[in-house]
Amino acid sequence: MLSILSFVGKNFNSIIEKKKQNNQNTNLVPVIQVNSPVTSFVSQGFKVLTQNEKQYAYHFARAAWEGARICYFQRSYESPGLFYIFHKIFSKEKPLVVKQRLLQNGWSEEEVEQLFVYIAAVFQNSGNFKNFGDSKFIPEISYEKFEQFITTSQGYQVDQVWQSISKYIYNYDKPYGLIDLQEKNGSNSYYSNNLKGELLEAVDKFLIVQGISELNTRVVKVEDEIHVLVASVNKGEKDLGEVHNHKIKLIYGDYSPFLNSVVNHLTDALQYAANDNQKNMIQAYIDHFNSGDIEQHKQSQRHWIKDKGPKKKQNNQNTNLVPVIQVNSPVTSFVSQGFKVLTQNEKQYAYHFARAAWEGARICYFQRSYESPGLFYIFHKIFSKEKPLVVKQRLLQNGWSEEEVEQLFVYIAAVFQNSGNFKNFGDSKFIPEISYEKFEQFITTSQGYQVDQVWQSISKYIYNYDKPYGLIDLQEKNGSNSYYSNNLKGELLEAVDKFLIVQGISELNTRVVKVEDEIHVLVASVNKGEKDLGEVHNHKIKLIYGDYSPFLNSVVNHLTDALQYAANDNQKNMIQAYIDHFNSGDIEQHKQSQRHWIKDKGPVIETNIGFIETYLDPLKVRAEWEGFVAVVNKEESSLLNELVNKAEDIIKYLPWPKEFEVDIYKRPDFTSLEVLAFASSGTPLGINIPNYDDIRQNEGFKNVNLGNTIGKLSKESIKFLDEIDQEIFYKYQQEAIFLIVALHELIGHGAGKVFMKDKDGNLNFNIEKTINPLTNKKIDSFYNYGEQWHSKFGEFSGAMEECKADATALYLSTYDDVVKLLLPNQSEEERRNTVFAGWLFIVHRAVQGLEFYNPEQKKWGQAHVLARNVILQSLIKEDSEIIKIKETKQNGKPYILFKFDQSKLYTTGKKAISNLILHLQVYKSIGAGNEGIQFFSNLAVVNDQFLHYRNIIIQNKIPRRLEIQPNLVLEDGEVKLKEYESTFAGIIESQVEHHLENIETTKELFLNIQKLFQN
Ligand SMILES: [Zn+2]
Secondary structure, three states: OHHHHHHHHHHOOOHHHOOOOOOOOOOOOOEOOOOOOOOOOOOOHHHHOOHHHHHHHHHHHHHHHHHOHHHHHHHOOOHHHHHHHHHHHHHHOOHHHHHHHHHHOOOOHHHHHHHHHHHHHHHHHOOOEOOOOOEEOEOOOOHHHHHHHHHOOOOOOOOHHHHHHHHHHOOOOOOOOEEOOHHHOOEOOOEOOOOOHHHHHHHHHHHHHOOOOOOOEEEEEEOOEEEEEEEOOOOEEEEEEEEOOEEEEEEEEEOHHHHHHHHHHHHHHHOOOOOHHHHHHHHHHHHHHHHOOHHHHHHHHHHHHHHHOOOOOOOOOOOOOOOEOOOOOOEEEOOOOOHHHOOHHHHHHHHHHHHHHHHHOHHHHHHHOOOHHHHHHHHHHHHHHOOHHHHHHHHHHOOOOHHHHHHHHHHHHHHHHHOOOEOOOOOEEOEOOOOHHHHHHHHHOOOOOOOOHHHHHHHHHHOOOOOOOOEEOOHHHOOEOOOEOOOOOHHHHHHHHHHHHHOOOOOOOEEEEEEOOEEEEEEEOOOOEEEEEEEEOOEEEEEEEEEOHHHHHHHHHHHHHHHOOOOOHHHHHHHHHHHHHHHHOOHHHHHHHHHHHHHOOOOOEEEEEEEEEOOOOOOOOOOEEEEEEEEEOHHHHHHHHHHHHHHHHHHOOOOOOHHHOOOOOOOOEEEEEEEEEEEOOOOOOEEEEOOOHHHHHHOOOEEEEEHHHOOOOOHHHOOOEOHHHHHHHHHHHHHHHHHHHHHHHHHHOOOOOOOEEOOOOOEOOOOOOOEEOOOOEEOOOOEOOOOOHHHHHHHHHHHHHHHHHHHHHHHHOOOHHHHHHHOOOOOHHHHHHHHHHHHHHHHHHHHHHHHHEEOOOOEEOOHHHHHHHHHHHHHHHHOOOOEEEEEEEEOOEEEEEEEEOHHHHHHHHHHHHHHHHHHHHHHHHHOOHHHHHHHHHHHHOOOHHHHHHHHHHHHOOOOOOEEEOOEEEEEOOEEEEEOOOOOHHHHHHHHHHHOOOOHHHHHHHHHHOHHHHOO
């Protein structure tokens, strides 16, 4: 290859732009003239490059040249054949040797030159058509001479290659003389010649709708199918649907070996990259060439653009490509009717507990991403000094438009609401819609914040959403997170976690970092300290107490204040246990608090606080901070109480054998509450805690329905449902959601037994008499002492549990006596419609949630959405007629309509759901992790049809709402409920006032501890 390169480079380099000087017969025969001047690309710059830069240039050039083989394949049918023959010949004989051979065969010097200029031109144009004008050129020497050059060579023996191409070399008649479509009297090698332009246009339109770029494809018709060949290393096939009665298939792997070489050379270049833009760019190139996905190439170009200038530029018009929070995001407020009837004592209790919850919520920022606490600090500093309106005035005076201010405010509001710059719902990053320059201007011209190390440390992360900066996950899975330092691999982490379990140490309130050769498990606690635990995989393991110490110290102070207003001994004991837990970091004490909490049934002020849910952690074992205060809504609560009273009868309807049901149903306390403060990265509709399996099983749990966090959807925002279904859902949505959430939380999570062995070796079931209804054989597995649901079902555990709870709710909603309990004032017809609306709610959430599926990683970003899609697929699998999906158009865009056949709800619909919950419960009961994961993941697959719907849904998506929470404030010794206006500015103001302490400490911890999680 190198000899050819030097041959091209030195002798016939810039043939194509040169004017023809010998005009004889050039009008007739398209040859390249032998008197074409040759210019060399001379580089003066090369010699002053550093070794590193030279290496980078070398590997990148190798990648470029190896990939250039593709040009031959794109230029004409015969071009790759010519390349092969010439390369074989000149690899063996240098041009001078060939020349000698030909002269000895009676060729003239001029004939040799005629041959060489032709070959040089073929190399330069990557084939026998001119790059400039797309017309064919042929050798000036005769066919016989040309063939002689080939047949007498040492490097190439005539084979099928020459036989296949020889007739094309000299033929420049129509259709062989010009690159064009066959029907335009040309030839080309982008489209097989049995494809007409009309059909090709239809195919291309179809590809656009599917979101597939044509850039790196070729199209061929094979029998009746149309194959779109995609340039990629990875091979594969994908059915896309039909166009004009032709089946369309994507066939990945065109040019695979060339691209493989390209990827190898780029990988070599990676280590010599000068900066992160180059690194990210090359990584995006590699991803693109491997997958064939043009989005990744676009990604690389974004880095390339950034790499050009010293300043980053990013003005984002296209919100489909760039993950921004849109300015038309609706804002809903949590309204509490219950607050005003509280006693002064209850209000004081609520106030101090809310202060504890919010001051602890600073931890959420540290858990969300490396840069999130930095963003918090800067925004808090700025808005503590200037109210949103003042900031707005300042920016307008600096030439900002109103819309730009809104774009800034929605970003800041979303950062506050999500406790960072990754969405709580889906775990993907969002960036400001305004330009980097504007964003920086907002900061530098502020009164409250002076640019310091905080902005310097985080600025490069704010706009970067490429791998690994775009998604929360382990580094090795192309994500980033701030539970684990990025020098820790998943395998080692699992070993560490197993080790901790054996040592009886909970992971819940920890983070893990590798510092030099030691592994430090950082434990959230006020008290500081260290403890050596031993070794794992030759790494010393240490517990380091005192993570988040200042925040937890504030939490403890406020809880201490709350203590004097506690309503009863359960609340007092509970708070004391919380205080002990936050001081020591010992999860046993948190468990203790939860035991008291369960016993505190039906309180006027409901609370909980600590490290609770594990959704955020990529390994799903470490919990996120959460603290809330809510007040009872007395009317809804009495209905839920009715349901609880009948729970034991209701459970008998469930489709599993009685051995699989809990021996004694622990009546959970289930009330409908109004949130006064929910201090975490997101607000659920209801919660069911504690998550400690042993406490749930033996002592019980409580359900909390957070009634005022639901909000009501406008009719326009209920998308993708057929008109009649949309009407019913709109009309009955609040009752339907109340029904489903109640059954989900009360029975869905509460029913069903888990078979386990206690620490004395006793089983909690009769192993001889319990038959698995799926196999009709005796039970052969259960949970050994210490084994947990999460450890057996891994990353699917959360989604499977949510799926079981949702599906159980749907199943029980088919029993009218159950529905009547919750909706006593409805007529029979209204109840039937409410139940239908409940099913529509689940299906609608499933469909809208398809956007949270990542087709590239084949991964779901959100447990509840995955759960609902599994329900949807179960329904379709049971009866393909139950939900009909119609493709249509709305506002000129592709659109889909789902029509749920209401008459099938009680027949095939119920059957599908019954079957689903039976499987989920049995796998859960017997701890059959592998079978359970297999069953569930089969239903979690998003097939091509649904990928197609996903594209349409994304095109039609309405932004997710932002929430505004009230604040409890103390004025002259009296607790007041402060509400804010429903705007982005209102969210910012409320959040600034939720966080009052440890602002400078946030900076300190960010600069000192959080850097361990830098990516
Ligand atoms: Zn749930």
